[in-house]
Amino acid sequence: xxxxxxxxxxxxxxxxxxxxxxxxxxxxxxxxxxxxxxxxxxxxxxxxxxxxxxxxxxxxxxxxxxxxxxxxxxxxxxxxxxxxxxxxxxxxxxxxxxxxxxxxxxxxxxxxxxxxxxxxxxxxxxxxxxxxxxxxxxxxxxxxxxxxxxxxxxxxxxx
Numbered sequence: 123x124x125x126x127x128x129x130x131x132x133x134x135x136x137x138x139x140x141x142x143x144x145x146x147x148x149x150x151x152x153x154x155x156x157x158x159x160x161x162x163x164x165x166x167x168x169x170x171x172x173x174x175x176x177x178x179x180x181x182x183x184x185x186x187x188x189x190x191x192x193x194x195x196x197x198x199x200x201x202x203x204x205x206x207x208x209x210x211x212x213x214x215x216x217x218x219x220x221x222x223x224x225x226x227x228x229x230x231x232x233x234x235x236x237x238x239x240x241x242x243x244x245x246x247x248x249x250x251x252x253x254x255x256x257x258x259x260x261x262x263x264x265x266x267x268x269x270x271x272x273x274x275x276x277x278x279x280x281x
Contacts, residue, residue, distance in 0.1 A: 124174045125169070125170070125173055125174060128243060129246065130166055130169075130170070132243075132247055133246070133247060133250045133251075134165075134166055134169060135162055135163075135166060136254075137216070137250075137254060137257070138161065138162040139158055139159070140216075140254060140257040140258065141209075141213065141215075141216055141257065142158050142161045142162065142190065142193075142194070142212060143158055143264065144211070144212050144215055144257055144260045144261050144264065145190070145194075145209055145210075145212025145213070145215075146194065146212075147260075147261070147265075147269075147270060148208075148211050148215075148260065148264065148269075148270050148271045148272075149204065149207060149208050149211065149270060149271070149272055149273075149274045150270040150272060150274050151198065151200065151204070151208065151274055153197075153198050157197050160197055161193045161194070161198075164193060165186070165190065168185075168186070168189050169182060169186065172185055172186070186213075187209055187210070187213050190209040190213075191205045191206050191209045192205075194208055194209060200274075204274055211271075215256050215257050215260055216254070216256070216257055218256045219252075219253045219254050219255050219256040219257060223252055223255060223256075224249075224253050227249060227252060
C-alpha cells in the first residue's frame with residue numbers, strides 16, 4: 123500500500139504534526155511551529171523511503187517511532203529519555219484511535235483497509251481523520267487548556 127502524494131500531504135503531514143505536538147505537549151514541551159513543520163517534513167521523506175521504496179509495511183511503525191526519537195533529540199534538543207517518552211506518548215495516543223475507532227468503522231461499513239487505502243480519497247480521509255480523534259482531542263486540550271501530564275521543565279528544576 124504505497125502512499126500517494128495527496129495522501130502524504132492531506133493525511134501523513136497532519137498526522138505527524140499531531141504526533142509531535144501531542145507527544146511533546148503532554149510532557150509540557152512547547153516549540154515553535156517551524157520546528158513541528160521541520161519534524162513532519164523530514165518524517166514524510168523518511169516514510170516515503172520506508173513504505174514506497176523499501177516496501178517495509180508494518181515495520182514502518184517501529185522505524186517511524188525510532189525516527190521521531192532521533193528527530194526530537196536533534197531538532198527539539200531534549201535528552202534521549204525525554205525524546206523516547208515523547209515519541210512513545212504520541213504513538214500510543216495515535217494507536218488508541220487506530221485500535222478503538224478503526225475496527226468498529228471497518229465492521230460497520232463492511233470494508234477492509236486495502237479498499238480504503240486504494241479507493242476513494244474522500245473515504246480514505248474521513249476514515250483516517252476519525253481514527254485520529256484521540257490525537258486531535260489531546261492537541262485541542264494542550265492548546266486551549268495548556269494540558270500536560272507532566273511538566274518536564276518543572277521536573278528538571280526540582281532535581
